[in-house]
Amino acid sequence: MEQSDKASGRTVEEAAAPSPSAAENEVLIPKSDRPTYELARPVFFVGFMVAGKTSVSRRLARSCGVASVDLDGFIERREGKPINQMFVEIGEDGFRAMETAALDEFAEKDPMLISCGGGIVLRPENREILKSKGFVVYLQVTAEQAYERIGDVSTRPNFRDLPTARKTIQARLPMYEDVADVMVDTVGKNIPTVAREVRRALEREGVLCQRR
């Protein structure tokens, strides 16, 4: 991770984007009168689809002036296609292999906020990386709340419908709980509220510290 990205609070995908607009930069560069923070360890956001991993991580990155990356977004940008197309072309296993490689890569860089895909916990080697390389925030959501938030489920190959999502969450619960250092329930809370709770937990655990 380049230091300049870290200092500006730009996400890795944003840093890679061609000519970001001045307005975007303004939003992303922390104001000098606000304290900026640093991470003692990488922070991984896990949880079911639409738990808010990407949104909460981005919001925290901007408010604290730390770097962040979204693994789904990073892979999509690099491959130049959406994940549902990758599922069709190379199968879920093909996507999962790229996901593991990306997780491994970002876990080794300067600590940043890393929002993971909903299925990151499925592979034992990913769970090992999550547990050994950083601090894991598990954002909890119910199938019903996820369904409400998604709207169009056709873009989500692993969501399908409400009964399937219920079963999938149930099957993944022990894996999310296994890797979690902290669990934050997101049901009935908006993104700023969840971000505040996560921030408090990270500060309490000494993972997010004010820069000296």
Ligand SMILES: Nc1ncnc2c1ncn2[C@@H]1O[C@H](COP(=O)(O)OP(=O)(O)OP(=O)(O)O)[C@@H](O)[C@H]1O
């Ligand atoms: N707490 C929340 N309240 C209301 N809407 C939310 C909340 N969290 C997320 N959303 C909305 O749900 C959608 C998906 O959010 P987001 O991409 O952050 O989830 P995610 O956990 O990263 O999902 P995935 O990685 O599976 O795509 C966005 O439109 C976002 O605004």
Ligand SMILES: O=C(O)C1=C[C@@H](O)[C@@H](O)[C@H](O)C1
């Ligand atoms: O929960 C899942 O299995 C997935 C969640 C998304 O974040 C993507 O990583 C992909 O659509 C698979």
Ligand SMILES: [Mg+2]
């Ligand atoms: Mg996401």
